[in-house]
Amino acid sequence: MVSTHPAGVRNSGYQYFSESRSTTTSPNQELLPLTAKVNSNDCLEIGGCDVTALVAQFGSPLYILDEETLRTACRQYRDSFKTFYAGESQVVYASKAWNCMAICAIVHSEGLAVEVVSGGELYTAIQAGVAPEKLYFHGNNKSVQELQLAIASNCTIIVDNWLELETLADLAKLPVSIMLRLTPGIECHTHEYIRTGHLDSKFGFDPNQIDQVFKFVSNNPNLQCIGLHAHIGSQIFELQPHQDLPGVMVQWLKKAADYGLPVTHLNIGGGLGIRYTEADDPPSIAEWSKVVCEAVTAACQEQQVPLPKLMCEPGRSLIGSACVTAYTLGSRKEVPEIRTYLSVDGGMSDNPRPITYQSVYRAVVANKMSASWTETVTVAGKHCESGDVLIKDISLPPTQPGDVLVVLSTGAYNYSMASNYNRVPRPAAVLVKDGEANVIIQRETYQDLVRCDRLPQRLI
Numbered sequence: 001m002v003s004t005h006p007a008g009v010r011n012s013g014y015q016y017f018s019e020s021r022s023t024t025t026s027p028n029q030e031l032l033p034l035t036a037k038v039n040s041n042d043c044l045e046i047g048g049c050d051v052t053a054l055v056a057q058f059g060s061p062l063y064i065l066d067e068e069t070l071r072t073a074c075r076q077y078r079d080s081f082k083t084f085y086a087g088e089s090q091v092v093y094a095s096k097a098w099n100c101m102a103i104c105a106i107v108h109s110e111g112l113a114v115e116v117v118s119g120g121e122l123y124t125a126i127q128a129g130v131a132p133e134k135l136y137f138h139g140n141n142k143s144v145q146e147l148q149l150a151i152a153s154n155c156t157i158i159v160d161n162w163l164e165l166e167t168l169a170d171l172a173k174l175p176v177s178i179m180l181r182l183t184p185g186i187e188c189h190t191h192e193y194i195r196t197g198h199l200d201s202k203f204g205f206d207p208n209q210i211d212q213v214f215k216f217v218s219n220n221p222n223l224q225c226i227g228l229h230a231h232i233g234s235q236i237f238e239l240q241p242h243q244d245l246p247g248v249m250v251q252w253l254k255k256a257a258d259y260g261l262p263v264t265h266l267n268i269g270g271g272l273g274i275r276y277t278e279a280d281d282p283p284s285i286a287e288w289s290k291v292v293c294e295a296v297t298a299a300c301q302e303q304q305v306p307l308p309k310l311m312c313e314p315g316r317s318l319i320g321s322a323c324v325t326a327y328t329l330g331s332r333k334e335v336p337e338i339r340t341y342l343s344v345d346g347g348m349s350d351n352p353r354p355i356t357y358q359s360v361y362r363a364v365v366a367n368k369m370s371a372s373w374t375e376t377v378t379v380a381g382k383h384c385e386s387g388d389v390l391i392k393d394i395s396l397p398p399t400q401p402g403d404v405l406v407v408l409s410t411g412a413y414n415y416s417m418a419s420n421y422n423r424v425p426r427p428a429a430v431l432v433k434d435g436e437a438n439v440i441i442q443r444e445t446y447q448d449l450v451r452c453d454r455l456p457q458r459l460i
């Protein structure tokens with residue numbers, strides 16, 4: 001049990017703490033990492049580390065990753081599938097949410113498998129020590145080189161389309177373990193860029209082609225199709241799409257078995273949403289898992305199909321709320337009667353989600369946790385782009401340059417989508433646990449920025 005704050009304190013940094021937390025608290029329903037507290041200096045503490053001290057030591061912007069929150073989310077998925085599903089199960093971390101060696105190693109140590117979508121992510125997971133049988137390779141346009149790396153590393157390849165299927169049939173000199181990604185035609189309510197399960201999607205085989213695909217695979221003994229896969233989208237709060245998906249998938253499993261394919265695995269994807277603001281109310285990890293497990297079990301009973309090894313592959317809901325980004329506040333611009341801009345020392349290069357998806361975030365001032373929110377400000381980044389705004393119209397206490405602003409729930413699709421726009425070095429990331437902080441990603445230097453630059457002799 002983590003003690004948090006005097007109950008009922010509102011309109012201050014305490015607002016985003018839930019009243020009490022324990023290991024049964026679902027991280028995806030929290031705005032702050034599970035270990036967050038306010039210490040006697042009125043400063044935010046995560047993983048037993050004072051956030052302002054971390055910024056003093058490691059600089060800013062700084063991604064601060066709470067190991068306890070990440071491990072809790074891993075265990076909740078793993079244990080929920082064990083509880084609610086009678087067959088075998090495997091939780092897979094969709095590492096594109098944040099792929100780096102330390103995170104791959106942590107989730108692997110919790111028994112999770114790792115899903116990758118590029119040669120670079122695959123290489124990183126291998127370097128982190130992820131076992132080949134725990135590696136799954138996705139992607140709608142894998143290169144020949146990536147497919148060769150996948151074959152050489154003995155991972156399972158999730159085949160997305162005809163070109164890939166035919167290329168693999170050529171490349172595979174020995175049996176290769178594959179799964180087939182299908183487009184199930186299931187709609188869900190999320191941003192259109194992150195919707196993938198409806199028929200008009202670039203991902204997966206069209207259901208109309210399914211017989212031809214199964215026939216092709218059954219004629220290629222080196223393509224060992226162990227199962228089927230679908231992923232319907234991201235940041236989903238509804239349970240209905242995941243209740244509907246198994247019926248469709250199990251029907252296709254049955255068909256695949258009719259073609260003689262050794263299908264024993266069913267992967268129903270990820271997509272569970274997280275809380276970014278107090279208005280977000282996603283189901284818990286346990287609730288989502290229960291719905292998925294029961295729907296698969298029911299569909300298998302109804303269609304008389306043996307229970308497959310059930311896989312899910314969450315990304316955001318495993319890592320999202322485990323991380324916050326700490327910035328140092330800088331300049332302030334007041335536009336009378338319109339708005340006040342507060343600028344931070346990062347922005348769209350370390351968190352491109354607001355400018356890409358109009359995503360909304362919440363923040364606290366780490367060194368003024370109990371100060372009353374008396375201002376409404378807009379938090380702007382430092383990039384040369386008017387749209388580089390991290391948070392529009394947020395309530396904060398009065399601040400000064402040098403104060404530490406902490407943006408919450410930045411674990412998913414922040415570091416992994418970070419860029420060097422304006423040649424801003426990408427931030428460091430520290431892993432915090434029990435008062436210890438370890439660098440897991442070093443801050444880039446100016447030397448790093450020019451590492452791949454070349455100056456032809458005639459220009460010197």
Ligand SMILES: *Cc1c(COP(=O)(O)O)cnc(C)c1O
Binds near residue numbers: 314316317
């Ligand atoms: C992105 C992705 C996921 C994870 O999605 P989240 O919304 O982060 O849980 C799972 N499977 C596939 C194939 C993906 O592309």
